[in-house]
Amino acid sequence: MARRDLKNARIILTGASSGIGRELTIQLCRRGASVLATARRLERLQELEHVCHNLPGKIHILAGDLTCEKHRQAIVDETASRFHGLDCLVNNAGAGAIGRFDDATSDRLRKVMEIDFFAPVELTRLCLPLLERGIRPAILNIGSVLSHRAVPNKSEYCAAKFAMRGWAESLRVELARKKIEVLMLSPSTTRSEFLESLVETNADEKSQSLGSMSSERVAQLAISTLVRSKREMIISLGGKALVWAGRLFPRITDRVLGRFA
Ligand SMILES: NC(=O)c1ccc[n+]([C@@H]2O[C@H](COP(=O)([O-])OP(=O)(O)OC[C@H]3O[C@@H](n4cnc5c(N)ncnc54)[C@H](OP(=O)(O)O)[C@@H]3O)[C@@H](O)[C@H]2O)c1
Structure with a gap:
């Protein structure tokens, strides 16, 4: 399949204020894309906006809470009036939570599901008519290794990321008829503000993981996912090892993860 050209591509990118989203916005602007x-x-x-000012692409900013229906509609209205169509929607905004399920309130589950699942899904629904008018349109979802293999103490986050992957898998087939591609990038632990922005998590809760990647590197791989139209990409060796161990040796994997927890 021919590579996707990001020059002049019209893109919506959520979660652009830090971490992976910030780096991805800069890299897209370097390639000449127009990013909302x-x-x-x-x-x-x-x-x-200041950082991207002298880059070949264009950046337009719009602040708001993605879990709010009005803000999602404002994103779509702004895109329609500025771009008249949409070539790529990047569903990147997200937040995690750490801690045992039996210690948590139902609020934590609701909050995590709102930002990691309902918000990207409902934004996508609103964007579909614009994507239909796009050039080689695509939806890129930023999932997680935890979209493929769940771990203890992150049940709400794993549930939301699994839900996103299931929804995307179904949508991929439905939208093939309209030639809208559905892509998914699944990072492992990434250095960003993610652990400082956890939902309803005690300060003493710790995340256990082996190694981490820079947001810049994850953004490069997100660009590669878009350019090469990769359906699903798990991006670290540790992440792939966890997923394959879980598939091939589920009981042993459960036991090992139980020890970590
Ligand atoms: N970091 C990791 O280890 C890791 C691993 C695998 C997958 N991921 C996924 O990668 C994506 C990006 O995360 P990151 O690591 O770059 O974390 P981050 O630095 O915390 O960035 C999260 C972004 O989402 C935005 N956001 C959060 N809640 C929002 C809301 N209610 N409305 C609008 N925007 C909201 C934040 O902006 P504001 O606070 O300004 O709203 C921020 O720009 C997420 O989907 C995450 O699940 C991260």
Whole structure:
């Protein structure tokens, strides 16, 4: 399949104010894309606008909470009036939570599902008419290794990321008829603000993981996923090992993960 050209591509990118989303916005602007970058923190988006100012692409910023229906509609209205169509939607915004399920309130599950599942799904629904008018349109979902193999103490986050993957798998087949591609990138632990922005998590809760990647590297791999139209990509050796261990030796994997927890 021919490579996707990102020059002049019209892109919506959520979660642009930090981590993977911020790096990805910069790399897309370097390649000449027009990016509508969104997140809640306006001052962070303004700083990003400044950073991208002299790059070949264009950045437009729009601050708001993605779990709010009005903000999702505002993103779509802004895209329609500026771009008149959409070539790529990057569902990147997300937040995690750490801790045992039996210690948590039902609020934590609701909050995690809102930002990691319902928000990207409902934004996608609103974007479909614009994507139908796009050039080689694609939806890129930022999942996680935990979309493929769940671990203890992150039940809400794993559930939301599994849900995203299941929804995307179904959508991929439905949208093939309209020539809208559905792609998924699944990072492992990434150095970002993720662990500082956890939902309803005690300060003493720790995340256990082996190694980590920079947001810049994950953004490079997200670009490669888009350019080469990779359906699903798990991006670290440790992540692949966890997923394959879980498939081939599920009981042993459960026991090992239980010890970590
Ligand atoms: N870091 C990891 O280890 C890791 C591993 C696997 C997958 N991922 C996934 O990678 C994606 C990006 O995460 P990251 O590591 O770059 O974390 P991050 O630095 O915390 O970035 C998360 C982004 O999402 C935005 N966001 C969060 N809640 C929002 C809301 N309610 N409305 C609008 N925007 C919201 C944040 O912006 P505001 O706070 O300004 O709204 C921020 O820009 C997430 O989907 C995450 O699940 C991360």
